[in-house]
Amino acid sequence: MTRNTGFHQRVAAAVADHRLRTAVRKATWQKVEAREGSLACLRNSGELRELAARIRQHTLARLPDYLEQFARNACARGAVIHFAPDAATACQTVVELARYYGSKLAVKVKSMTTEEIGLNAVLEAVGVQVVETDLGEFVVQIDRDRPSHIVTPIIHKDRRQIAEAISRRLGCEYTEDPVGLTRIIRRHLREIFRRCDLGISGVNFAVAETGTICICTNEGNGRMCTTRPRVHVAIMGIEKVVPRLCDLVVFLKLLSRSSTGQPLGSYTSLIAGPKRPGDPDGPEHLHIILLDNGRSAVLASPFAEVLCCVRCGACLNACPVYRAIGGHAYNSVYPGPIGSVLMPLLDSSGKHADLPGASSLCGACRVACPVDIDIPGLLIRLRAAQRRGQSWLKRTMMRLWGVTMRSDPTYRLGQRLLKRLLPDEGDGWTVRGLCPLARWTSARDLLRPPLKSFRQLWQEGQV
Amino acid sequence: MKVALFATCLTDTFFPRVGQAVVRLLRRCGCTVEFPAAQTCCGQPAFNSGFLEHAAALARRMIRVFERYETIVSPSASCVSMVRHHFPELLAAEPRWCRQAQRLADRTYEFATFAIGRLGLDPAACLKFTEPVTFHYPCHARGIYGAADLQRWLAANPSNEVRIPQHPDCCCGFGGIFAVDYPEISGAMLEDKLDVLVATGARLVICNEAGCALQMLGGARRRSLPLRFKHLAECLAEGLGVLEPVA
Amino acid sequence: MSGSKGGPGADASANALELLLHRLRLRPAYSTDPGLPADPAAIARQVQSDDDLLARFAAAATAAGTPVESVPAAAVSATVVSLLKEHGARTVLLSPLAGSALSVAEAEDLGRALREAGLQTTLATDDDTLFSVDAAVTGVIAAVAESGTIVCPSGPGSARGASLIPPIHVALVGSGQLLPDLCDYLAGLSAQGELPANLSLISGPSKTADIEGVLVTGVHGPGQLHVLIVR
Numbered sequence: 046m047t048r049n050t051g052f053h054q055r056v057a058a059a060v061a062d063h064r065l066r067t068a069v070r071k072a073t074w075q076k077v078e079a080r081e082g083s084l085a086c087l088r089n090s091g092e093l094r095e096l097a098a099r100i101r102q103h104t105l106a107r108l109p110d111y112l113e114q115f116a117r118n119a120c121a122r123g124a125v126i127h128f129a130p131d132a133a134t135a136c137q138t139v140v141e142l143a144r145y146y147g148s149k150l151a152v153k154v155k156s157m158t159t160e161e162i163g164l165n166a167v168l169e170a171v172g173v174q175v176v177e178t179d180l181g182e183f184v185v186q187i188d189r190d191r192p193s194h195i196v197t198p199i200i201h202k203d204r205r206q207i208a209e210a211i212s213r214r215l216g217c218e219y220t221e222d223p224v225g226l227t228r229i230i231r232r233h234l235r236e237i238f239r240r241c242d243l244g245i246s247g248v249n250f251a252v253a254e255t256g257t258i259c260i261c262t263n264e265g266n267g268r269m270c271t272t273r274p275r276v277h278v279a280i281m282g283i284e285k286v287v288p289r290l291c292d293l294v295v296f297l298k299l300l301s302r303s304s305t306g307q308p309l310g311s312y313t314s315l316i317a318g319p320k321r322p323g324d325p326d327g328p329e330h331l332h333i334i335l336l337d338n339g340r341s342a343v344l345a346s347p348f349a350e351v352l353c354c355v356r357c358g359a360c361l362n363a364c365p366v367y368r369a370i371g372g373h374a375y376n377s378v379y380p381g382p383i384g385s386v387l388m389p390l391l392d393s394s395g396k397h398a399d400l401p402g403a404s405s406l407c408g409a410c411r412v413a414c415p416v417d418i419d420i421p422g423l424l425i426r427l428r429a430a431q432r433r434g435q436s437w438l439k440r441t442m443m444r445l446w447g448v449t450m451r452s453d454p455t456y457r458l459g460q461r462l463l464k465r466l467l468p469d470e471g472d473g474w475t476v477r478g479l480c481p482l483a484r485w486t487s488a489r490d491l492l493r494p495p496l497k498s499f500r501q502l503w504q505e506g507q508v
Numbered sequence: 509m510k511v512a513l514f515a516t517c518l519t520d521t522f523f524p525r526v527g528q529a530v531v532r533l534l535r536r537c538g539c540t541v542e543f544p545a546a547q548t549c550c551g552q553p554a555f556n557s558g559f560l561e562h563a564a565a566l567a568r569r570m571i572r573v574f575e576r577y578e579t580i581v582s583p584s585a586s587c588v589s590m591v592r593h594h595f596p597e598l599l600a601a602e603p604r605w606c607r608q609a610q611r612l613a614d615r616t617y618e619f620a621t622f623a624i625g626r627l628g629l630d631p632a633a634c635l636k637f638t639e640p641v642t643f644h645y646p647c648h649a650r651g652i653y654g655a656a657d658l659q660r661w662l663a664a665n666p667s668n669e670v671r672i673p674q675h676p677d678c679c680c681g682f683g684g685i686f687a688v689d690y691p692e693i694s695g696a697m698l699e700d701k702l703d704v705l706v707a708t709g710a711r712l713v714i715c716n717e718a719g720c721a722l723q724m725l726g727g728a729r730r731r732s733l734p735l736r737f738k739h740l741a742e743c744l745a746e747g748l749g750v751l752e753p754v755a
Numbered sequence: 756m757s758g759s760k761g762g763p764g765a766d767a768s769a770n771a772l773e774l775l776l777h778r779l780r781l782r783p784a785y786s787t788d789p790g791l792p793a794d795p796a797a798i799a800r801q802v803q804s805d806d807d808l809l810a811r812f813a814a815a816a817t818a819a820g821t822p823v824e825s826v827p828a829a830a831v832s833a834t835v836v837s838l839l840k841e842h843g844a845r846t847v848l849l850s851p852l853a854g855s856a857l858s859v860a861e862a863e864d865l866g867r868a869l870r871e872a873g874l875q876t877t878l879a880t881d882d883d884t885l886f887s888v889d890a891a892v893t894g895v896i897a898a899v900a901e902s903g904t905i906v907c908p909s910g911p912g913s914a915r916g917a918s919l920i921p922p923i924h925v926a927l928v929g930s931g932q933l934l935p936d937l938c939d940y941l942a943g944l945s946a947q948g949e950l951p952a953n954l955s956l957i958s959g960p961s962k963t964a965d966i967e968g969v970l971v972t973g974v975h976g977p978g979q980l981h982v983l984i985v986r
Contacts, residue, residue, distance in 0.1 A: 365700070407683070451565065502524050
């Protein structure tokens with residue numbers, strides 16, 4: 046690659062980090078097995094998946110109608126709808142709302158969308174304290190780390206690292222026991238839940254038929270953040286719409302199974318507006334921010350399918366590349382296979398240019414995806430789009446290769462040249478190849494071609 | 509039946525014995541085998557790298573080379589997958605070529621599914637192992653045959669001891685150009701794969717893909733691991749007595 | 756379009772949304788429209804029959820960490836008392852149980868039984884109460900056998916926090932409230948038209964596996980959820 050994005054350095058560091066690889070390997074395989082086990086309990090997981098894919102594709106095809114229907118119905122229930130064309134507007138809207146309502150302490154449900162727009166830093170800069178309440182995100186926040194997975198943010202940390210972070214930052218006694226650590230965090234956050242005045246969440250699904258937003262969590266922080274503070278601000282990508290409640294069911298049945306292997310998460314909240322007169326508790330105000338931030342451009346592109354994503358994280362768990370390097374090496378808000386497609390599309394600065402190439406196209410992601418997104422196909426198309434940005438050397442080599450393959454005399458010449466390029470270090474193997482084959486031998490030995498190729502044997506009648 | 513062999517560039521260059529095995533097996537099953545000498549490559553490396561015009565050029569070439577053959581058989585599921593699933597898509601913008609690509613796709617077969625499924629070769633009779641055996645399921649065989657099929661063929665003869673590796677369909681890290689563009693990632697994936705194979709205790713690994721074999725052979729040798737890799741075709745041919753056994 | 760009390764920027768935002776929708780409609784969607792499925796429930800439904808709903812509910816709930824007991828109405832008070840005492844609860848929030856598993860008289864009975872057993876009961880839903888009581892006993896408006904789910908709504912007297920903040924939640928479900936499948940529940944909602952502002956579909960105690968994949972209950976919501984099905 047001509048641009049140096051630091052990807053190769055990050056990858057080299059990750060691959061050499063034995064602790065990281067062990068943690069990620071263990072966690073991802075466990076989740077793969079949990080997903081497969083729970084999908085097997087469905088009477089018709091294949092059909093359900095096809096149905097889910099169809100609903101997503103249909104929704105994207107008719108997105109303006111469903112968005113409008115959702116906005117209308119949500120307003121009718123007392124929510125205020127905002128639209129943010131980009132991250133800056135979205136953050137600015139939240140800031141203005143915080144100022145308007147005099148908010149001082151914001152609690153957040155885990156939301157990749159808010160990570161995407163960099164909301165926390167913006168709010169803190171204007172004096173609003175922001176506290177992440179998802180246990181993993183809380184640890185990430187107090188440890189000044191970054192999440193490495195879109196569903197389980199601290200998959201890269203083992204219990205010792207978590208214990209060190211908690212005891213150091215909260216000043217409490219040291220324990221590595223997961224139950225003990227959870228108690229400490231629960232106690233700490235309960236104080237925050239009592240005092241918070243602004244709740245910020247994402248949205249898992251927005252139902253157009255009823256103007257309802259659906260938020261799924263296991264910990265209960267999703268409910269705390271959306272019921273306790275006076276003001277609830279929900280930020281959703283415009284692609285999160287689902288046509289009807291009967292369509293929502295399809296995704297509820299697939300989301301947790303794909304994500305954590307559970308039939309349904311502990312808490313699924315269906316929120317239709319702020320509190321009503323007579324409700325003992327609940328937010329007085331509900332603001333929903335519809336976020337574009339590049340999605341409408343993707344929708345009109347050959348890569349529109351990527352917007353079918355329901356953010357389950359199954360592709361990350363299935364991906365052998367993710368398993369080898371962990372989430373941080375991607376240096377992107379969304380890592381893993383879906384991130385490798387989404388990030389270069391949402392951020393065309395070149396920062397994510399390495400991501401589409403960093404895949405063997407094995408297809409495990411597609412198999413795992415509950416809405417059957419053809420991630421390998423999208424990666425190939427992205428690579429095609431990036432072709433002109435490839436190094437001159439790469440393009441020339443590919444052109445040369447293409448020419449070599451286009452006639453059998455040149456092909457055979459190519460075979461002979463290959464043998465020349467591979468020094469025989471004895472025993473029919475090359476251990477230190479000449480460039481570009483040095484990149485192969487950096488990681489493994491290279492078998493030298495046998496004396497006679499198949500076609501030579503055929504010609505000599507030895508087959 | 510007349511069958512044309514699509515050897516694939518990697519098999520032709522690095523694993524000619526696999527080609528021999530396929531040809532001899534097909535002959536034993538009563539087929540006349542031809543080898544269109546003009547064949548080169550299906551273009552998968554160009555396609556995967558996004559060099560779609562190069563890939564399309566090679567697709568058109570391959571269509572022409574194999575034009576007059578009714579049945580085409582290849583030892584590589586990934587190359588067959590390229591022809592079946594991606595040639596029509598690559599040439600979608602040219603209706604005449606696209607139709608020809610579809611016709612080629614419809615007559616191109618992966619070797620094991622052809623020999624066992626179409627020609628009735630009986631794995632129970634031909635696949636006899638004298639030691640525990642394990643296997644690697646190549647990712648690009650998805651849509652051609654499944655890991656369960658491979659396992660079933662190997663276990664067909666009850667005297668075979670088949671050791672199922674953990675996650676047999678996990679990618680070995682080859683990925684074509686990926687292996688040289690991202691050698692650290694490819695190497696890490698390879699490490700995980702070899703660990704899983706070694707953990708089965710078996711030393712013989714059935715691997716039906718030339719690219720995966722290059723990757724795993726290279727990694728095993730680098731780590732001095734006692735693993736040997738064979739293509740199913742070689743095992744079938746040896747079992748049927750049409751190919752001299754090697755270790 | 757922008758809601759009753761706009762708040763800052765709502766009007767400008769509404770215009771921007773109109774513009775986006777307009778732009779999206781002008782550009783042809785890149786992909787084809789496979790059409791909206793007429794009846795997703797036909798495929799999504801997992802529980803086809805009404806048989807054994809109680810057993811199915813119990814199996815699904817137990818698998819998710821929710822102990823389930825089935826008792827006749829006359830035994831509810833004694834069961835709740837013993838359950839709460841077993842887990843060391845001394846103060847209990849009673850959420851209105853009307854319209855659910857118990858009649859008004861039965862609900863009053865329950866309160867009396869708890870007090871007689873030495874527990875302090877309250878109907879208050881202010882923060883001090885919510886954050887200090889040991890347990891809450893609530894009704895539900897629906898339960899789903901397929902996933903072992905109970906549904907707690909917001910509404911007059913029904914605090915969202917009741918099923919969330921106290922560490923123990925005992926939910927009373929009338930056996931007639933059991934629905935076979937999540938599809939049935941959402942179809943009912945769809946037909947209803949009117950929705951409460953908040954519906955919490957609860958399928959187990961609060962849990963996390965963020966620390967090395969080890970399952971821990973009682974993160975922010977109740978660490979214990981008990982369901983009593985009242986026959």
